[in-house]
Amino acid sequence: DTAVSQTPKYLVTQMGNDKSIKCEQNLGHDTMYWYKQDSKKFLKIMFSYNNKELIINETVPNRFSPKSPDKAHLNLHINSLELGDSAVYFCASSQVIDSDTQYFGPGTRLTVL
Amino acid sequence: GENVEQHPSTLSVQEGDSAVIKCTYSDSASNYFPWYKQELGKGPQLIIDIRSNVGEKKDQRIAVTLNKTAKHFSLHITETQPEDSAVYFCAAGNNDMRFGAGTRLTVKP
Numbered sequence: 001d002t003a004v005s006q007t008p009k010y011l012v013t014q015m016g017n018d019k020s021i022k023c024e025q026n027l028g029h030d031t032m033y034w035y036k037q038d039s040k041k042f043l044k045i046m047f048s049y050n051n052k053e054l055i056i057n058e059t060v061p062n063r064f065s066p067k068s069p070d071k072a073h074l075n076l077h078i079n080s081l082e083l084g085d086s087a088v089y090f091c092a093s094s095q096v097i098d099s100d101t102q103y104f105g106p107g108t109r110l111t112v113l
Numbered sequence: 114g115e116n117v118e119q120h121p122s123t124l125s126v127q128e129g130d131s132a133v134i135k136c137t138y139s140d141s142a143s144n145y146f147p148w149y150k151q152e153l154g155k156g157p158q159l160i161i162d163i164r165s166n167v168g169e170k171k172d173q174r175i176a177v178t179l180n181k182t183a184k185h186f187s188l189h190i191t192e193t194q195p196e197d198s199a200v201y202f203c204a205a206g207n208n209d210m211r212f213g214a215g216t217r218l219t220v221k222p
Binding site: 004040041042043045056090092097098099100101102103104105106107 | 144145147149151154155156157158159162164200202206207208209210211212214215217
């Protein structure tokens with residue numbers, strides 16, 4: 001069974017559109033994250049949620065809005081997509097927020113045309 | 114906040130040789146240092162980690178060393194195999210983990 005799952009795996013869309021990426025974890029973890037990985041493989045933290053509350057909100061544009069309906073889900077909604085948003089987005093989870101192993105999903109490759 | 118630097122960015126070794134990847138960090142409060150392996154088309158996966166109260170940890174062919182005084186830690190892979198080829202990330206932190214920029218390791222048969 002997949003521990004951290006994301007949908008869709010690939011997303012191709014036009015500039016200006018709004019899209020969402022869904023993430024679910026079945027590990028019973030309290031903390032979930034969103035990362036952006038650019039073409040050079042650099043992993044940048046975007047958000048982290050602990051027990052459905054926002055803990056880390058890095059300097060990402062406010063076009064990106066995470067939503068956590070419950071501890072097992074953390075969805076990422078992106079408004080007015082731009083070319084520079086093209087990247088692979090990874091969801092991850094950990095048991096606790098402090099000093100703990102993160103389990104990553106398979107990634108969503110977003111291409112903005 | 115924490116800043117993690119990782120070297121080298123690319124590393125090519127012959128099968129059977131050893132590979133070493135090094136990371137430095139800036140925040141002395143960091144107490145957790147994991148290493149992740151990312152294979153093509155997949156998400157990063159933990160391969161080994163070390164906490165600040167330990168200087169070295171080994172798991173079969175992989176080992177990690179930590180020097181808290183110098184604020185650096187290293188990943189050592191011995192007897193490398195082609196399936197070790199991947200991108201490796203170090204990370205450091207406490208309640209706010211930061212990742213290095215990654216090392217692309219290629220093991221030539």
